[in-house]
Amino acid sequence: MDNELRLPASRRGLLRLGVGASAAVLGAGLASNAAAETSAADALRADLEAQLKDRLDEYLASTGTQISPSVVIERCGTRLEYNTAQRHITASIVKVEIMLMLFEHYGTVAAIPADHRALLDRMIRESHNASTTTLYNFLGGVNALVAAHARYGLQNTTPDAQGRWGVGWSSAPDQMIITRLALYEGLLDDEQLALSRQLMGTIVPSQAWGVSAAAADDETVWLKNGWDVESQLGGLWVVNSMGVIGGDGPDPVDLVVLSSGAVNDTEGIPVVEEVARIAREVVDQA
Numbered sequence: 428m429d430n431e432l433r434l435p436a437s438r439r440g441l442l443r444l445g446v447g448a449s450a451a452v453l454g455a456g457l458a459s460n461a462a463a464e465t466s467a468a469d470a471l472r473a474d475l476e477a478q479l480k481d482r483l484d485e486y487l488a489s490t491g492t493q494i495s496p497s498v499v500i501e502r503c504g505t506r507l508e509y510n511t512a513q514r515h516i517t518a519s520i521v522k523v524e525i526m527l528m529l530f531e532h533y534g535t536v537a538a539i540p541a542d543h544r545a546l547l548d549r550m551i552r553e554s555h556n557a558s559t560t561t562l563y564n565f566l567g568g569v570n571a572l573v574a575a576h577a578r579y580g581l582q583n584t585t586p587d588a589q590g591r592w593g594v595g596w597s598s599a600p601d602q603m604i605i606t607r608l609a610l611y612e613g614l615l616d617d618e619q620l621a622l623s624r625q626l627m628g629t630i631v632p633s634q635a636w637g638v639s640a641a642a643a644d645d646e647t648v649w650l651k652n653g654w655d656v657e658s659q660l661g662g663l664w665v666v667n668s669m670g671v672i673g674g675d676g677p678d679p680v681d682l683v684v685l686s687s688g689a690v691n692d693t694e695g696i697p698v699v700e701e702v703a704r705i706a707r708e709v710v711d712q713a
Contacts, residue, residue, distance in 0.1 A: 471713060476507045479709045483509055486705060493663065493688035494698050497599040500706040501681045505713035507706065514583060514596045515685040516665045518653030519554045521592055523609050526551060526623065528566050528575050536618040551626040551651065554634055563592045580604055593655065599683045606669045606683060610649050624649050627670060637668025638682045640700035641707035646673040654692045663688050666695030680707060
């Protein structure tokens, strides 16, 4: 007769599983907690995005203008969007993409000839159009720009039919991609990144408006703006601004505001700046 103590089958199964069963139970618990945290984060993001829409709709209605902005803002992993289906003419913000193309062409900062380095400085810091045209043509013009759109993963950006650099169309999400490529590690090496941040951090004072309005006094700002009157808009203006606030700290804010419909830049710039402030106030609740 077998005198061995026999455990119930269910008990024996658990003992055979041993640590594995415990790990499985623990893993299931952690997965459940992670799912709950994700759900809570999604709910918060949805609530903040609804708040952003309400506040921007109310503010824009109060301006008495035709200005229609699109916004993408991200802080601490919380990304909020407003009217991102609309596309806008890029104007001078495309100069950031041309800068990326120049960095890729030469491979290193040291390899950029002095004359092209000077043109790059003027293109970004002063938004100098003739410098931009020289670099654009050198890099291959519209065909090179279209290839860059694809290489950088832009989904909703198209060139001007006549190949001009400043009048293509893009979306706020696509320009967020360009902003991050220019100002964070990844595409650029350390020296290229440092130069990009230096240029976008020392914009001439008369052009340092835009997303900078959402920054605290002690926060660094790296930005590029674009503004112009557009025949494609019946003589109305585009006023665009994109950049990173506090990028040298632990909690940066990535922000893109594109807009169409201002009667001039004097009308458009204050609206873009207030939109940036509202977006920052909302995302800071995350």
